[in-house]
Amino acid sequence: MNGKLVCNTGPLIALSLIDRIDLLRSLFEVVIISEAVHQEILAGGPMNLGLLNYQKTKWIKKLIGC
Numbered sequence: 001m002n003g004k005l006v007c008n009t010g011p012l013i014a015l016s017l018i019d020r021i022d023l024l025r026s027l028f029e030v031v032i033i034s035e036a037v038h039q040e041i042l043a044g045g046p047m048n049l050g051l052l053n054y055q056k057t058k059w060i061k062k063l064i065g066c
Helices: 009-017 022-027 035-043 051-056
Strands: 004-006 030-034 060-063
Touching: 009 022, 009 035, 009 051, 030 035, 035 051, 035 060
Parallel strands: 004 030, 030 060
Antiparallel strands: none
16 A cells, blocks of 8 residues: 545546445555545436445545535
């Protein structure tokens, strides 16, 4: 594991869809997202893309107020 990652919605959804969101945890010490990214994933669009795998993660840090 190396460093920190500030991530946007795209990689989280893409990795969730292929059931590999865990790759981020294995590559980075800390994964950080903004509140806006968190809300966008929760909104999920018409098919809730990637929502289930994202909700299972407890290790992604959310920045409140960003």
